[in-house]
Amino acid sequence: AIRMTQSPSSFSASTGDRVTITCRASQGISSDLAWYQQKPGKAPKLLIFAASTLQNGVPSRFSGSGSGTDFTLTINWLQSEDFATYYCQQYYKYPRTFGQGTKVEV
Amino acid sequence: QVQLVESGGGVVQPGRSLRLSCAASGFTFRSYGMHWVRQAPGKGLEWVAVKWYDGSNEYYADSVKGRFTISRESSKNTLYLQMNSLRADDTAVYYCARDSLPNSSGWPLDYWGQGTLVTVSS
Numbered sequence: 001a002i003r004m005t006q007s008p009s010s011f012s013a014s015t016g017d018r019v020t021i022t023c024r025a026s027q028g029i030s031s032d033l034a035w036y037q038q039k040p041g042k043a044p045k046l047l048i049f050a051a052s053t054l055q056n057g058v059p060s061r062f063s064g065s066g067s068g069t070d071f072t073l074t075i076n077w078l079q080s081e082d083f084a085t086y087y088c089q090q091y092y093k094y095p096r097t098f099g100q101g102t103k104v105e106v
Numbered sequence: 107q108v109q110l111v112e113s114g115g116g117v118v119q120p121g122r123s124l125r126l127s128c129a130a131s132g133f134t135f136r137s138y139g140m141h142w143v144r145q146a147p148g149k150g151l152e153w154v155a156v157k158w159y160d161g162s163n164e165y166y167a168d169s170v171k172g173r174f175t176i177s178r179e180s181s182k183n184t185l186y187l188q189m190n191s192l193r194a195d196d197t198a199v200y201y202c203a204r205d206s207l208p209n210s211s212g213w214p215l216d217y218w219g220q221g222t223l224v225t226v227s228s
Contacts, residue, residue, distance in 0.1 A: 001168065003163075034214035036151075041217035043201055044151065055216065087151050091214050094165035096141075096153040 002026050002090050006099035013083075013104055019075040021102045023088035028068045032092035035064055035073045038101075041086045047086075048073065099104070108132040108217045110202050115222030118192055128202030128219055134163040136160075136180040139205035141215060144189050144198035144224075151202050152199070155187065170196075192226045199223050 001025035013019050023033065031051040036044040046055045050063040051071055063078045075082055083106055088099040112128040128140070142154040155166045157175040164176050175188040183204050199221040206216035 018182065022212065032212065036215075038151075043203075043220060044215075045218075046206065046214055046216050049214045087152070089151075091212055094156065095167045096156070098151040100151060101150040 001095050002029060002093060002097050004088055004090055004097050004099040006086075006088055006102050008089050009100065009103060010103040010105060012106065013078055015062075015078055015080055017078045019082075019104060021073045021086055021088075021104075023066075023071040023073070025069045025071075025090055025092075029090045029092035031067045032090055033066070034089045034091060035062075036081075036087045036089065037084045038087065044087065056058055075104075077095050092100070108204070110217055110219035111203065112202055112219045112222035115200065115224045116206045117225045117227060119228050120226055122192055122197060123188070123190045124130060124192060124215060124224060126187040126189065126200055126202075126222060126224070128187075129134045130183045130202075130204075132184065133204070135178075135183040137208035138209050139213075140185045141177075141205070142176060142185075142220075143201045143203055143215070144196075144200045145201070146222075149198075152198070154208065156187065156211075159205070159209055162220055163211070189224070192224075194226050209221070 033051045035048040037043040052064045085103045109131045111129045143157045150160040157176045177186045201221045203215035203218040
């Protein structure tokens, strides 16, 4: 199975910060990567697919980049509602695999 | 609007079986691949299984292969997960989720249910 490794696992940030989360795949996955946001007690929400395409309704302060094995999620001007856990997921090959998550805390 | 509602969770003893259901509405169920994803308490997301939109293929995580079976009944707009030989490490919230593009495979998950909790304990 393809292993997805996110970094960091967690970190503290403040409203207005620019935040960058990285995700590395153990083998090339082209651009078949999605980012999800999850808040406590809630289901995950799709933010970005195809590595850099914003899902409908997702604020433009979110952006994604990368291809092959290295990917990045960036949040510009962090808002209070952005404090959550973020997961990357490859959908290049089955079994689909998630990263371990990155918790963005106040 | 798209809705996915899971049911069937509960407390079950190790080695026993349980069947989860996911009732879908608001979209053409037979046109979308459907997945199960789980999350152990305080842990990350783990993809479990998929059933393709046309039922032609299904895939499983190594951790559940041979014990879990995914199925779908288009006449009832319902996805199932039959879980046998349950173990303590199967304890998790189980979500059903939909592929984001119809009549295809290999896409991310755009709609998720609220989840149903399965606790495996003696």
